[in-house]
Amino acid sequence: MKIRNLESFYTLVEALEKLPSIGKKSAEKMAYAICVENKALGNKIAQSIQNANQKICKCKWCGGLSEENECQICQEEERNNGELCIVAHPRDISIIENIDFFNGKYFVLESLESVDFDHLISLVTHHKIKEVIFGFSPSLANDALILFIEDRLKPLNLRFSKIAQGVPTGIGLEHIDHLSLSSAFKGRIKV
Ligand SMILES: [Zn+2]
Numbered sequence: 001m002k003i004r005n006l007e008s009f010y011t012l013v014e015a016l017e018k019l020p021s022i023g024k025k026s027a028e029k030m031a032y033a034i035c036v037e038n039k040a041l042g043n044k045i046a047q048s049i050q051n052a053n054q055k056i057c058k059c060k061w062c063g064g065l066s067e068e069n070e071c072q073i074c075q076e077e078e079r080n081n082g083e084l085c086i087v088a089h090p091r092d093i094s095i096i097e098n099i100d101f102f103n104g105k106y107f108v109l110e111s112l113e114s115v116d117f118d119h120l121i122s123l124v125t126h127h128k129i130k131e132v133i134f135g136f137s138p139s140l141a142n143d144a145l146i147l148f149i150e151d152r153l154k155p156l157n158l159r160f161s162k163i164a165q166g167v168p169t170g171i172g173l174e175h176i177d178h179l180s181l182s183s184a185f186k187g188r189i190k191v
Contacts (some may be wrong), residue, residue, distance in 0.1 A: 063108030
């Protein structure tokens, strides 16, 4: 039963519950922590959310996260090494950056329906890309996606490869340890 005169608390719990992997119990614990036990932390979180919501957008080139139109990686001239890594989600960029192995450019391709191939082709031309590396976790669906993209980019005469070795099938890059992911990049295979 909901207690009267606690609407703001319940509204907070319901909002937190909508976050990925947060159930009702966790949402309630979080709500206690941020509006009862540690109000200063609650205020800091509230301000940080508002600030990040206002500032963070997607880079016009790669679709990665940035506070400017163009992200730092797209701006950096020294990262023009002819390699482009296509990933399935903006967060995969920071996962790959954390292994400190890849030094090329990125492109986020969240779904076939959302991809603008003219834009991808202009990005490949702009950065003088020679090799496209598919940074997708291995799955039959992703293999089909890779073939489709490869076919669309065929006229550009590129090398294509995908990360594979040591990466389990069907799980997101965020579940793969650094060592496995960097050896998956080193041992990438031609497609
Ligand atoms: Zn970018």
